[in-house]
Amino acid sequence: MDISSILIPVAAIGGMGLLFGGGLGVASIKLKVEQDPKIPLVRECLPGANCGGCGFAGCDALAEAIATGKAPVNACPVGGAACAAKVGEVMGVKAEQGVKKVAFVKCMGTCEAAKTKFEYYGEQDCDLENGVSGGRKACAFGCLGDGNCVRACNFGALSIVDGVAVVDSEKCVACGACIKACPKHLIELVPDDKKIRVACNSNDMPKPTKDNCSNGCMGCKICEKNCPSQAVAVDKFLAKVDYEKCTQCGVCTQKCPTKAIKDVSGAAVVNE
Amino acid sequence: MNLFLILLSAIFVHNFVLSQFLGICPFLGVSKKVETATGMGIAVVFVITLASAATWLVHKFILVPAHIEYLYNIAFILIIASLVQLVEMFIKKSSPSLYQALGVYLPLITTNCAVLGVAVNNMNDGYGFIASVVNGIGAAIGFALAIILFAGIRERVAKCNIPKCMEGFPIALVTAGLMAIAFLGFSGML
Numbered sequence: 001m002d003i004s005s006i007l008i009p010v011a012a013i014g015g016m017g018l019l020f021g022g023g024l025g026v027a028s029i030k031l032k033v034e035q036d037p038k039i040p041l042v043r044e045c046l047p048g049a050n051c052g053g054c055g056f057a058g059c060d061a062l063a064e065a066i067a068t069g070k071a072p073v074n075a076c077p078v079g080g081a082a083c084a085a086k087v088g089e090v091m092g093v094k095a096e097q098g099v100k101k102v103a104f105v106k107c108m109g110t111c112e113a114a115k116t117k118f119e120y121y122g123e124q125d126c127d128l129e130n131g132v133s134g135g136r137k138a139c140a141f142g143c144l145g146d147g148n149c150v151r152a153c154n155f156g157a158l159s160i161v162d163g164v165a166v167v168d169s170e171k172c173v174a175c176g177a178c179i180k181a182c183p184k185h186l187i188e189l190v191p192d193d194k195k196i197r198v199a200c201n202s203n204d205m206p207k208p209t210k211d212n213c214s215n216g217c218m219g220c221k222i223c224e225k226n227c228p229s230q231a232v233a234v235d236k237f238l239a240k241v242d243y244e245k246c247t248q249c250g251v252c253t254q255k256c257p258t259k260a261i262k263d264v265s266g267a268a269v270v271n272e
Numbered sequence: 273m274n275l276f277l278i279l280l281s282a283i284f285v286h287n288f289v290l291s292q293f294l295g296i297c298p299f300l301g302v303s304k305k306v307e308t309a310t311g312m313g314i315a316v317v318f319v320i321t322l323a324s325a326a327t328w329l330v331h332k333f334i335l336v337p338a339h340i341e342y343l344y345n346i347a348f349i350l351i352i353a354s355l356v357q358l359v360e361m362f363i364k365k366s367s368p369s370l371y372q373a374l375g376v377y378l379p380l381i382t383t384n385c386a387v388l389g390v391a392v393n394n395m396n397d398g399y400g401f402i403a404s405v406v407n408g409i410g411a412a413i414g415f416a417l418a419i420i421l422f423a424g425i426r427e428r429v430a431k432c433n434i435p436k437c438m439e440g441f442p443i444a445l446v447t448a449g450l451m452a453i454a455f456l457g458f459s460g461m462l
Contacts (some may be wrong), residue, residue: 008338008339008340009338009340009343012334012335012338012340012343012347013340013343013346013347013350016330016334016347016350016351017350020350020351020354021354023354023358024354024357024358024361027358027361027362028361031361031362031364031365032365033364033365123431123432123433125431128431
């Protein structure tokens, strides 16, 4: 038994191990990346839902952006004011008060109101149904009601009511996940305190809009003419409310012949 | 021409996942979305190419002269693990954007048997340095091809109406089996 048959392997493998270990040790010092100490502190203040509502890849990416000054301290829509205040404390700046936003589905084409052009027997998935000549509804702009937004929502704020997606503004954190999920681009973020909203997205001409759905906006401009503060404008046969100017007087909701403009709070109902 | 044959054979005929059944763990684990599968595939190409070069050098200049070829498994694992660590640190330092894309996958590859498999195959087939690297690239492209195709199929399968008992991994395994049979068609080519 030759002792070298043990020693050589031990020396070779052990030497390689030492060499690589030492090399990695040296490399970890040489290649060390300087990380801003604020990043983990900011990260701790964030909710950690990784929803992407801020427009960054996740909470880690947002923390880095805030710490390096690329994003404002109140960039997280989920955490709201409390989170912004905490982040502001870490960053040493005073957080500005952000307006709470909520998602809103611009469609009232319920099973009763909207006509269908064919029966759809496929998978309950908006993307797939949209691929079949735009879905079963006669209106090409309307909500398909297959619930892609419901599945996309991490906070349980969406539900399908009577064939149309509805947002629960209490639960909505305005992360925007549903906006990306909707193949019809029906959902938008609106200020939560402004309750007058146009619940239609149809750019069709008045006649087809009327034929396809009894709740659609036909672009008749009655709202535009009657609004005392010029906050409503009709473009491409669709009314749009300018929330900077809107005083929520509710005139447009009363005058609208199809009730496509509605008051979602249900409070400001004025007698005729 | 010979190198070209090695490349083609590694990609299609001896596809690492679908005909040699190596690297099944990431193949099943990271194949739910095409995006992540692509990231994993590119990371594997990167690592296997470097690893097949490094292992060839160590085999030729350390293991053979010292007559300890039988220790190749330990030596190769040592090389691959430290190489991946070093590459990870280097990318983090030099290219943060590349690190964002590949970073999460690199540690997964550290102990991937496909990487070790390529190194062992290179040694057993007696390839030279260039041939080893080409074989490594081919095997890695084969892996990337398989995992990206598989992820594409799985994305579609996820939307289908599958019997409850077959949802998730059962249907994924059946899909992988069918893909392997399809790749069997290449076996008589070279």
